[in-house]
Amino acid sequence: MNEVITALIMGLTGSVHCLTMCGSLSVALGFSIPKQKTFWLYALFVSLGRVFGYGLIGLLANLLTQSIVVASSGTVFYLSMLSGVLIVGIGLHIANISNIVTKLEKLGTFIDIWLAPLKKKLMPIDTIPKCLAYGLLWGFLPCGLVYTALSLAIVSPSPITAFSVMTIFGLATLPTVVGMTVFSNHLSRIFSHSYTKIILGLIITFAGLYQISNAFYKLNALNV
Numbered sequence: 001m002n003e004v005i006t007a008l009i010m011g012l013t014g015s016v017h018c019l020t021m022c023g024s025l026s027v028a029l030g031f032s033i034p035k036q037k038t039f040w041l042y043a044l045f046v047s048l049g050r051v052f053g054y055g056l057i058g059l060l061a062n063l064l065t066q067s068i069v070v071a072s073s074g075t076v077f078y079l080s081m082l083s084g085v086l087i088v089g090i091g092l093h094i095a096n097i098s099n100i101v102t103k104l105e106k107l108g109t110f111i112d113i114w115l116a117p118l119k120k121k122l123m124p125i126d127t128i129p130k131c132l133a134y135g136l137l138w139g140f141l142p143c144g145l146v147y148t149a150l151s152l153a154i155v156s157p158s159p160i161t162a163f164s165v166m167t168i169f170g171l172a173t174l175p176t177v178v179g180m181t182v183f184s185n186h187l188s189r190i191f192s193h194s195y196t197k198i199i200l201g202l203i204i205t206f207a208g209l210y211q212i213s214n215a216f217y218k219l220n221a222l223n224v
Helices: 002-013 015-032 039-069 075-094 100-121 128-138 144-154 159-172 174-178 182-192 194-223
Strands: none
Touching: 002 075, 002 144, 002 159, 002 194, 039 128, 039 144, 039 159, 039 174, 075 100, 075 144, 075 194, 100 128, 100 144, 144 159, 159 174
8 A cells, every 4th residue: 555655656756757747748749639529528538548558567567577576575575675765766756866867768769769660650630549559668768757656566465455656656656647626726837836845755765764764674674
């Protein structure tokens, strides 16, 4: 449950990062949707595809990781500590204290090169299935915020929890990325306020520090 709550807060408070990373992509998407189509409806389905993509990545990553660490019970605690470090980094990023965690995005640059031809084949985005497929590919684009949420999914107790963590994270970004209601505009203003970002960023930072200390304690107990 702690993983889900942390992912929810990260998704909601990462609005500035989402606008920075996905703003140009959202604009380009607008030009790819035929004028006779309902833009907001299609944009919503693209984001729903993106959310499902996040959930799928979380589920697969958890299955792969848990199958690898099953032979070594201590490994999962090291992964949990790494996840805590990333959470601290994203908390400091949200609080506008440090942006070092965003350097992780460079690690996934090759993914965008591989996905570009696939996205091009979906143009123009004139059907709902194309919206969902494009959103699914969007979910695999390199993003430090997504990688941090994924680190939570990897150390989740089950693949279903991992899927939930990434899905909740993705749903929390919908108000910013889709921007389709008055409520979302108010929400964006609330979470972009400097004091709000500092408070919530520090909450996430302390959640990461707690995860690090908890993993360290369990690792020590295992080695006793």
